[in-house]
Amino acid sequence: MSRTRAVALLVATRNPGKLREIRTLLPECGGDIIGLDAYPGLVLPPEADTTFVENAVMKVSAAARLTGLPAVADDSGLEVDVLGGYPGVRSAIFAGEHAGDGANNQLLLDLLMDVPDERRTARFVCAIAWGKPGQQPKVTVAYCHGRVLRVPRGTHGFGYDPLFYYPPAGLTFGELSPAAKNAVSHRALALQAARPGIMGMLDDNPGVVRENR
Ligand code: ITT
Numbered sequence: 001m002s003r004t005r006a007v008a009l010l011v012a013t014r015n016p017g018k019l020r021e022i023r024t025l026l027p028e029c030g031g032d033i034i035g036l037d038a039y040p041g042l043v044l045p046p047e048a049d050t051t052f053v054e055n056a057v058m059k060v061s062a063a064a065r066l067t068g069l070p071a072v073a074d075d076s077g078l079e080v081d082v083l084g085g086y087p088g089v090r091s092a093i094f095a096g097e098h099a100g101d102g103a104n105n106q107l108l109l110d111l112l113m114d115v116p117d118e119r120r121t122a123r124f125v126c127a128i129a130w131g132k133p134g135q136q137p138k139v140t141v142a143y144c145h146g147r148v149l150r151v152p153r154g155t156h157g158f159g160y161d162p163l164f165y166y167p168p169a170g171l172t173f174g175e176l177s178p179a180a181k182n183a184v185s186h187r188a189l190a191l192q193a194a195r196p197g198i199m200g201m202l203d204d205n206p207g208v209v210r211e212n213r
Contacts, residue, residue, distance in 0.1 A: 017158025
């Protein structure tokens, strides 16, 4: 049955790369996904230095409470084995609060300069949390294993993608097409596990009507 859409699912992110991928990975929601760019004045509490799960839950709770919308949040990052899991939850601000992807990638390369190839193993981690205002959020976590290269390769994706070599493809995430990354990434796997919960949340919400039910 095709029905008129009434609302939106809020994705509690200001990262356009994440938002683009999550839109593609939740095709059932079509164009009804909005990001925090729709709420320029909305300020979420600062992220903790603890775990991806804690940060994702904090972001989704605050976003749902402040907007009244059902929401999804993504907290993710790169854990590098030889750095004891760093940058981890600090991935976005590794080189400084407003340093950006280029400086983060350069800092990573500098720190790993003398590390041989076989010890450059790393994993992307993604925690996806979802919830409605006033409800305890649910959360899933997934991983994608690879290796940090010595020079960036490829222009797709965002963040550390050009440095993240994914052995099963023989390419970096920066070289994979968006569709190929979305078939295997930490974000894709976490959303795959979260999908039934997210869709159930939307079905339960009287304000939200999905198409093609
Ligand atoms: P929001 O909190 O607004 O969602 P953010 O970028 O600050 O945006 P995080 O705190 O979760 O989000 O940090 C995620 C960082 O981890 C991101 O900025 C990248 O540096 C890195 N990262 C996560 N997923 C990635 C991916 O798929 N490809 C490349 N880098 C990724």
